[in-house]
Amino acid sequence: MHPEKYLAAEAPQLVSLPPLTDTLGADWALVKENVLGEFYLREYLAGQLPTSTAVPAAAGWGGDQFAVYHQPSTGEVVLMLGVVWDSTADLEEFTAAFATFATNRTAAEPTTPHPTTVCWETNNLALCLIVQQGQTTVVRAPTLDIALRLTP
8 A cells, every 4th residue: 555665664563452351350351352454444344434524534544453342132233442653743634534434424423531632422333532642442332431541
């Protein structure tokens, strides 16, 4: 996607997420953990944003890690995605784009339960964006209560 980064041997930054099983409870299981990558991040955003917004919002991707948890008894799923950015401007561009993405996805107004956290909630879906120390963390959960348990 970025030949200049490849030629400069610019490797993605490693991102780690905390284990969530203790926070969520023993009845939740980790089902997938991996790197999403810039391409899939862009495609995720393009589900609610024009390509002209999604492409530059994902272009400053510097590395990520995601984890998906499942609760078999209810069928509920939680996703946590931590992303580091190449620059502060890239982080800010993603943050603005994600706010539009989340508003479009939930048709809800944002709330700010914590100075570094913005959330959107609708029936059976809560999206929260946490911005801390040059990294964004997206939490997707079935309820705002569950999402907020996973945020600082």
